[in-house]
Amino acid sequence: MGRFRxxxxxxxxxxxxxxxxxxxHQQRRDEEDESDQYHYYQRPKQVRxxxxxxxxxxxxxxxxxxxxxxxxxxxxxxxxxxxxxxxxGQSLDQLDPEKHSLGYLxxxxxxxxxxxxxEQAELIPSVARFINSCVAEQIxxxxxxxxxxxxxxxxxxxxxxxxxxxxxxLRIAVRKxxxxxxxxxxxxxxxxxxxxxxxxxxTGYSILKDDIFEVDQPRNLFLYCYYGGxxxxxxxxxxxxxxxxxxxxxxxxxxLNCITVEAYKKYILVNLIQNGQFSATFPxxxxxxxxxxxxxxxxxxxxxxxxxxxxxxxxxxxxxxxxREKFESDxxxxxxxxxxxxxxxxNIQRLTQTYLTLSLQDIANTVQLNTPKEAExxxxxxxxxxxxxxxxxxxxxxxxxxxxxxQYKSCEMIESIDTSIQRIMSLSKKLNxxxxxxxxxxxxxxxxxxxxxxxxxMDDFDNVPQRFNM
Amino acid sequence: xxxxxxxTSVTMIDDEIYINxxxxxxxxxxxxxxxxxxxxxxxxxxxxxxxxxxxxxxxDRCGNQVxxxxxxxxxxxxxxxxxxxxxxxxxxxxxxxxxGSEYCLDQTWxxxxxxxxxxxxxxxxSELNAYRTNLIKESIRMGYNDFxxxxxxxxHLGDAFKNYARTRDYCTTSKHILQMCLNAILVSIEMGQFTxxxxxxxxxxxxxxxxxxxxxxxxxxxxxxAHLESKKYKLAARKFLETGPELANTYTEVIAPQDVATYGGxxxxxxxxxxxxxxxxxxxxxxxxxxxxxxxxxxxxxxxxSSRYASCLEFLENLKANLLLDIHxxxxxxxxxxxxxxxALIQYTHPFVSVDLRMMADAFKTDVSGLxxxxxxxITDNQIQARIDSHNKILYARHADQxxxxxxxxxxxxxxxxxxxxxxxxxxxxxxxDTGGYHRxxxxxxx
Numbered sequence: 001m002g003r004f005r006x007x008x009x010x011x012x013x014x015x016x017x018x019x020x021x022x023x024x025h026q027q028r029r030d031e032e033d034e035s036d037q038y039h040y041y042q043r044p045k046q047v048r049x050x051x052x053x054x055x056x057x058x059x060x061x062x063x064x065x066x067x068x069x070x071x072x073x074x075x076x077x078x079x080x081x082x083x084x085x086x087x088x089g090q091s092l093d094q095l096d097p098e099k100h101s102l103g104y105l106x107x108x109x110x111x112x113x114x115x116x117x118x119e120q121a122e123l124i125p126s127v128a129r130f131i132n133s134c135v136a137e138q139i140x141x142x143x144x145x146x147x148x149x150x151x152x153x154x155x156x157x158x159x160x161x162x163x164x165x166x167x168x169x170l171r172i173a174v175r176k177x178x179x180x181x182x183x184x185x186x187x188x189x190x191x192x193x194x195x196x197x198x199x200x201x202x203t204g205y206s207i208l209k210d211d212i213f214e215v216d217q218p219r220n221l222f223l224y225c226y227y228g229g230x231x232x233x234x235x236x237x238x239x240x241x242x243x244x245x246x247x248x249x250x251x252x253x254x255x256l257n258c259i260t261v262e263a264y265k266k267y268i269l270v271n272l273i274q275n276g277q278f279s280a281t282f283p284x285x286x287x288x289x290x291x292x293x294x295x296x297x298x299x300x301x302x303x304x305x306x307x308x309x310x311x312x313x314x315x316x317x318x319x320x321x322x323x324r325e326k327f328e329s330d331x332x333x334x335x336x337x338x339x340x341x342x343x344x345x346x347n348i349q350r351l352t353q354t355y356l357t358l359s360l361q362d363i364a365n366t367v368q369l370n371t372p373k374e375a376e377x378x379x380x381x382x383x384x385x386x387x388x389x390x391x392x393x394x395x396x397x398x399x400x401x402x403x404x405x406x407q408y409k410s411c412e413m414i415e416s417i418d419t420s421i422q423r424i425m426s427l428s429k430k431l432n433x434x435x436x437x438x439x440x441x442x443x444x445x446x447x448x449x450x451x452x453x454x455x456x457x458m459d460d461f462d463n464v465p466q467r468f469n470m
Numbered sequence: 471x472x473x474x475x476x477x478t479s480v481t482m483i484d485d486e487i488y489i490n491x492x493x494x495x496x497x498x499x500x501x502x503x504x505x506x507x508x509x510x511x512x513x514x515x516x517x518x519x520x521x522x523x524x525x526x527x528x529x530d531r532c533g534n535q536v537x538x539x540x541x542x543x544x545x546x547x548x549x550x551x552x553x554x555x556x557x558x559x560x561x562x563x564x565x566x567x568x569x570g571s572e573y574c575l576d577q578t579w580x581x582x583x584x585x586x587x588x589x590x591x592x593x594x595x596s597e598l599n600a601y602r603t604n605l606i607k608e609s610i611r612m613g614y615n616d617f618x619x620x621x622x623x624x625x626h627l628g629d630a631f632k633n634y635a636r637t638r639d640y641c642t643t644s645k646h647i648l649q650m651c652l653n654a655i656l657v658s659i660e661m662g663q664f665t666x667x668x669x670x671x672x673x674x675x676x677x678x679x680x681x682x683x684x685x686x687x688x689x690x691x692x693x694x695x696a697h698l699e700s701k702k703y704k705l706a707a708r709k710f711l712e713t714g715p716e717l718a719n720t721y722t723e724v725i726a727p728q729d730v731a732t733y734g735g736x737x738x739x740x741x742x743x744x745x746x747x748x749x750x751x752x753x754x755x756x757x758x759x760x761x762x763x764x765x766x767x768x769x770x771x772x773x774x775x776s777s778r779y780a781s782c783l784e785f786l787e788n789l790k791a792n793l794l795l796d797i798h799x800x801x802x803x804x805x806x807x808x809x810x811x812x813x814a815l816i817q818y819t820h821p822f823v824s825v826d827l828r829m830m831a832d833a834f835k836t837d838v839s840g841l842x843x844x845x846x847x848x849i850t851d852n853q854i855q856a857r858i859d860s861h862n863k864i865l866y867a868r869h870a871d872q873x874x875x876x877x878x879x880x881x882x883x884x885x886x887x888x889x890x891x892x893x894x895x896x897x898x899x900x901x902x903x904d905t906g907g908y909h910r911x912x913x914x915x916x917x
Contacts, residue, residue: 212896213895213896213899214899218900221900243892243893247893250893250897252901285894353850355858355860356857356859356866357859357860357861358858359860396861400861401857404874408873420881420888421884423888424887427891427892434895
């Protein structure tokens with residue numbers, strides 16, 4: 001990671017993104033290599049050297065209801081499109097991105113692969129226009145090309161340091177590419193990255209409300225969950241952030257990767273903020289790679305969790321001071337400071353369990369605040385946030401702690417309980433159907449069979465082993 | 471709360487407190503050993519090696535020069551009666567000439583004893599060899615036993631244990647087994663190997679023939695000590711409480727009946743609940759005999775049971791210095807004391823809806839802020855269900871609302887289920903790549 005230190009993208013929090021971008025370039029090159037091979041095999045015997053004009057005419061002609069035919073034709077002439085890539089700029093203007101989405105897609109992809117295109121000033125609005133107006137059915141015929149266009153678009157937006165211009169188009173792009181809201185696309189992470197850079201956490205969070213189940217590439221999932229976790233942290237939605245980061249940490253993986261390590265660090269911190277504790281034992285479904293070496297990379301964070309569990313501010317602060325540099329270089333210092341604040345809150349919350357009334361002075365002493373005034377401000381803040389139930393008597397400097405007024409009797413509560421029940425029921429139905437599908441999946445059965453043969457001596461006839469360990 | 475209620479509850483507490491703390495002066499106070507331990511009396515309770523080791527332990531721990539030298543002097547005299555030259559040298563070194571020329575290193579005595587030991591060892595060896603060639607089981611057993619005794623009296627505990635254990639193969643009657651076990655237990659206790667003690671106690675109890683009451687009492691004591699050492703205070707208390715009065719002064723090489731009362735009483739206080747305390751300690755006729763030997767402990771238990779915590783804690787405090795000088799109890803005094811104190815606090819608050827902290831502090835002879843801290847710790851530990859009104863210094867009992875907490879728990883587990891299932895489904899989908907069925911993008915697996 002060190003070699004990116006001097007990179008201009010190295011704003012706080014961006015180190016990993018930069019790493020990722022370089023990753024992406026590598027991968028893109030791989031994909032290109034592959035498509036070359038593809039051309040080699042698919043290349044028709046008689047290479048038709050079409051001119052740009054005939055091509056455009058064909059696109060316009062066939063776009064009306066004959067998209068399948070057009071798709072075949074375009075695939076056959078992919079090579080020649082590539083050859084005239086540099087002159088495609090003007091012909092794009094002749095096409096309507098809405099009516100001729102598929103043709104536009106092919107031409108734009110070829111055009112964007114030329115270095116000159118990336119320098120063009122008008123690039124961002126024109127690609128954004130295409131994304132906004134293209135027809136979902138047509139672009140889904142070539143998801144890889146569409147993904148490539150959007151990724152290039154992201155790169156350009158990031159490079160020109162106007163990430164905010166990418167937010168709206170990419171959001172539309174995600175929705176257009178997704179067959180359903182349960183599908184994860186390669187564009188999810190791009191969109192979240194742009195949101196993070198533009199600090200549009202709220203927009204980013206809107207997409208995180210959907211639950212993702214269908215994943216094509218594990219790598220997309222890792223980035224989606226990691227960026228998503230960061231956006232949730234920005235929105236102070238710590239519960240959701242924990243869930244997303246948990247997915248990264250426990251995801252099946254062959255070997256450890258950078259994203260998981262960074263996610264694990266944040267996972268520890270957010271757990272401390274939200275739950276006040278962190279258990280370093282992994283659930284047994286976590287991959288062995290993660291179980292083996294994650295802790296090794298995040299020792300300062302684990303130390304922090306240990307000192308947090310003592311409940312002593314002084315100890316926590318000395319721990320923060322010891323590892324300050326590490327936290328800072330990981331760009332987690334802000335979160336670490338939130339961890340410290342949360343310990344104050346937690347100590348005050350603990351007092352509500354033991355006291356009915358307590359003077360502000362005593363609160364200040366017990367939770368190691370300097371003045372009763374400071375204690376008052378903290379208590380006030382917590383009452384406002386609904387974290388404790390209490391009243392402050394300023395005359396005597398006393399705080400009276402009350403019980404949780406929620407009696408679970410109101411209509412709203414019953415309604416919310418009802419929605420929870422409905423949600424759980426539908427989830428459980430989904431679980432059953434997935435279970436059925438998996439137990440009929442030949443690939444799974446084959447693997448399970450092999451597994452059982454390997455250890456037949458164990459006399460284990462449960463043919464769905466580790467059903468709940470996934 | 472209505473004003474009326476409050477006043478009645480406060481007066482009620484007032485009465486109660488008066489009973490708790492105030493009646494103390496009227497009762498006849500037994501003469502307590504708040505002053506320093508009388509080493510001579512103490513030493514008189516024991517015999518054999520334990521007497522020496524206990525005296526030396528006191529000398530090491532008491533921190534009082536007069537007492538220390540007193541203890542060392544008695545240890546010196548006791549060793550002179552035996553044959554343990556190593557221990558003798560150790561004691562002389564500790565005395566360091568401070569008791570005058572009478573208590574210096576008596577080299578001629580050491581030499582004589584050592585020479586005699588050499589001769590005796592050779593004799594025993596030749597005897598044992600003769601027995602072994604004749605293959606007479608009983609004689610071999612006797613031979614090993616003699617060897618065990620020989621090593622024990624000379625302070626070679628490891629060798630003694632080995633020889634005693636060896637007699638096991640030659641035991642023919644239950645009586646022999648019992649003897650072997652008791653010997654092994656004795657040596658193990660001296661060595662501080664309490665796991666051995668526990669195993670040999672169970673071995674002895676498994677002998678087919680009924681044991682005589684004295685032996686049973688001895689085994690109970692040994693088991694109690696083993697449990698005490700492993701911090702299982704409740705089990706230890708049970709064993710000591712089961713010890714029969716037949717023990718009397720038959721086991722002074724290990725334990726005095728006074729110790730049974732002290733160990734048993736304190737462990738019971740720390741670990742039993744009220745009902746158990748009443749049925750197993752106070753109403754226990756056998757144990758009452760032991761308690762009579764140590765009136766302090768008897769008073770502590772009675773005070774505790776009748777909720778006179780102030781005097782109970784006072785007695786305990788007085789006893790503390792001496793208990794710290796006990797070779798078996800010293801490590802456990804602090805734990806037992808804090809457990810007893812916590813139980814007293816919990817028991818005190820239990821019957822009340824509200825408790826005035828000032829009166830409670832009086833009853834426990836402490837100040838309000840200290841009490842508040844103690845209560846806070848107990849509440850945090852969930853041992854007392856109450857909350858403190860720090861402004862008015864009143865403790866209010868708190869009864870958890872079952873309905874609300876059930877709702878809360880149900881909603882929480884619903885959320886957890888939701889979260890777990892979702893991430894499980896997600897993992898299942900990712901795992902499809904590993905099952906080999908979805909190799910549409912093989913190059914992505916490089917990731």
